[in-house]
Amino acid sequence: MTRWAMVADLRRCVGCQTCTAACKHANATPPGVQWRRVIDMEVGEYPDVQRAFVPVGCQHCEDPPCMHVCPSTATRRRPDGIVTIDYDLCIGCAYCAVACPYQARYKTERPTFAYGRQSEHERKRHDDARIGVATKCTFCVDRIDSGLAQGLTPGVDPEATPACVNACIAQALAFGDRDDPGSNVSRLLAENQSFRMHEELGTGPGFHYLWDRKDGDDPPATS
Amino acid sequence: MSPPGRPQGEYRRAQPGGTPVTFGPNPWQQQSWDARAAGNFIGGGAGCGLLIFTTLAGAPGSLRQGLLVLALLLVSAGLLCVWAEIGRPWRAINVLFHPQASWMSREALVAPLLLGCGAAALVWPALQPPAALLAAAFLYCQARILHAARGIPAWREPMTVPLLVATGLAEGAGLYWLAAPAWGAGGTAAWIGFGVLLALRFAVGARWYRRLVPVLRPAALSAVNRAGHGYNAGSLLPLALVLLVLAAPLPPVLAGLLQVLAGALAVAGGALFKFLLVTRAGFNQGFALPHLPVRGVRR
Numbered sequence: 001m002t003r004w005a006m007v008a009d010l011r012r013c014v015g016c017q018t019c020t021a022a023c024k025h026a027n028a029t030p031p032g033v034q035w036r037r038v039i040d041m042e043v044g045e046y047p048d049v050q051r052a053f054v055p056v057g058c059q060h061c062e063d064p065p066c067m068h069v070c071p072s073t074a075t076r077r078r079p080d081g082i083v084t085i086d087y088d089l090c091i092g093c094a095y096c097a098v099a100c101p102y103q104a105r106y107k108t109e110r111p112t113f114a115y116g117r118q119s120e121h122e123r124k125r126h127d128d129a130r131i132g133v134a135t136k137c138t139f140c141v142d143r144i145d146s147g148l149a150q151g152l153t154p155g156v157d158p159e160a161t162p163a164c165v166n167a168c169i170a171q172a173l174a175f176g177d178r179d180d181p182g183s184n185v186s187r188l189l190a191e192n193q194s195f196r197m198h199e200e201l202g203t204g205p206g207f208h209y210l211w212d213r214k215d216g217d218d219p220p221a222t223s
Numbered sequence: 224m225s226p227p228g229r230p231q232g233e234y235r236r237a238q239p240g241g242t243p244v245t246f247g248p249n250p251w252q253q254q255s256w257d258a259r260a261a262g263n264f265i266g267g268g269a270g271c272g273l274l275i276f277t278t279l280a281g282a283p284g285s286l287r288q289g290l291l292v293l294a295l296l297l298v299s300a301g302l303l304c305v306w307a308e309i310g311r312p313w314r315a316i317n318v319l320f321h322p323q324a325s326w327m328s329r330e331a332l333v334a335p336l337l338l339g340c341g342a343a344a345l346v347w348p349a350l351q352p353p354a355a356l357l358a359a360a361f362l363y364c365q366a367r368i369l370h371a372a373r374g375i376p377a378w379r380e381p382m383t384v385p386l387l388v389a390t391g392l393a394e395g396a397g398l399y400w401l402a403a404p405a406w407g408a409g410g411t412a413a414w415i416g417f418g419v420l421l422a423l424r425f426a427v428g429a430r431w432y433r434r435l436v437p438v439l440r441p442a443a444l445s446a447v448n449r450a451g452h453g454y455n456a457g458s459l460l461p462l463a464l465v466l467l468v469l470a471a472p473l474p475p476v477l478a479g480l481l482q483v484l485a486g487a488l489a490v491a492g493g494a495l496f497k498f499l500l501v502t503r504a505g506f507n508q509g510f511a512l513p514h515l516p517v518r519g520v521r522r
Contacts (some may be wrong), residue, residue: 009516010512010515010516011516011517011518039248039510041248041510041512043515050515052512052515052516054510054512056510065371065372065373065374067324068324068325068371069324069325069326069327069368069371069372070321070325071317071318071319071320071321071325071327071328071331072314072317072318072320072321073317073320073321074317089314089317089320090310090311090317091309091310091311091312091314091315091317091318092309092310092311093305093308093309093310093318093327094255094256094308094309094310095325095327095368095372097253097255097374098253098255098256098372098374098375098378098505098507099371099372099373099374100373100374101373101374101507101508102374102508102510103374103507103508103510105255107255107310109310131310132309132310132311133310133311193514195512195513195514197510197511197512198508198511199513201373203373209512210516211512211514211515211516211517212514212516212517213517
């Protein structure tokens with residue numbers, strides 16, 4: 001089986017939000033809607049302060065609470081682990097939004113534009129089907145499906161890889177098949193210590209965060 | 224629209240040796256459900272509670288019919304509220320598509336049965352007990368809807384289910400006592416039943432709150448505290464009035480007035496609590512990291 005998953009290396013992420021911008025560009029999300037965003041966390045008190053940049057979005061859970069509560073069956077989970085929304089079925093009740101522990105879902109009541117009036121670019125990419133319904137990160141499922149149809153490998157070939165992963169300047173984001181032991185994400189998970197957000201809720205996220213090397217040794221000093 | 228960008232707020236670091244080790248921005252109030260969603264829980268809960276209590280109290284004649292109509296209107300108004308909130312109201316029928324798992328679908332399936340059976344009970348009183356059972360089912364579905372919202376810690380707490388059921392029943396009893404004295408109806412048993420429901424509501428609410436205290440972050444707990452004031456006042460004040468009317472030899476007119484006041488307090492307290500629970504105390508989970516990234520030399 002295939003289980004598409006994303007890995008974010010918290011040691012590498014610099015919080016540049018390029019992934020956020022790439023996602024907005026690829027998916028034409030309206031102002032205020034960020035399917036991929038990076039949370040800026042500052043922890044501790046002066047002078048012992050640490051900062052972490054945490055990419056978040058839909059975690060494409062194995063047991064998605066959003067899917068169970070959805071009264072219209074618009075939210076579904078594909079066999080490859082990607083959680084999808086059928087915009088033609090969704091009634092926009094936002095039950096999924098309050099059921100998601102990751103604040104990953106948005107509902108846009110009316111069209112909004114970056115500079116007030118609709119630009120030419122926004123006019124071309126406007127999709128009325130996404131008004132009044134729930135939306136969220138799709139793992140760029142159209143790119144994945146199209147890439148697979150062309151014999152490409154998601155996570156390896158950029159044409160078949162989510163836009164946020166392609167755009168990451170620090171290679172902090174990786175995408176691939178978690179069930180394939182030879183995939184990039186499997187290798188990263190094998191070599192590093194990782195966690196998943198809100199693991200205690202039992203949702204089984206498909207989004208892993210790397211935070212340290214597995215051997216636990218201090219990294220060699222560099223000059 | 225849901226709040227975008229970075230949530231603001233204070234940050235918390237776990238105490239040494241404490242579990243779990245979490246870091247992250249504080250949760251913030253959900254923006255997906257507003258007063259219209261709260262209206263469904265308020266109207267549906269009170270309406271179902273009223274139908275059930277009216278049936279159990281054996282309300283006579285025109286009082287029975289009047290209260291039945293009020294109950295059905297409240298349930299309908301609640302459904303209308305939620306219909307006004309959904310983004311695609313003209314495909315609302317799709318709400319019925321997922322009864323296998325979604326409590327919202329189940330509620331929507333029970334609703335027409337409840338309204339139909341309740342309306343028929345206006346003409347055929349024999350149908351009132353089945354209507355009361357459907358009202359209980361509807362009320363239970365509503366409670367489970369909130370409980371299934373796993374993104375909101377105050378809602379997903381298991382005691383939310385008995386909490387919403389208990390408050391709905393107490394509000395229904397309160398509505399009954401708002402009207403019954405004017406008809407010269409409402410016996411001692413119904414009055415004691417009202418008191419029992421108020422005591423039950425308070426006890427369930429206290430247990431719900433005790434379970435939330437160690438779970439919620441400060442801002443979320445503060446919001447629950449604010450919602451709890453109305454809840455406590457709406458339970459304890461009418462409960463005191465119930466005991467007063469039972470214990471003291473009051474003139475019938477005064478006793479009737481106190482009964483109406485107790486009913487009004489019970490209804491207002493429950494409605495205010497549900498409104499605040501949805502629109503003010505619905506703080507989400509926030510984000511949390513069990514580990515911070517290790518960069519350079521370990522700390």
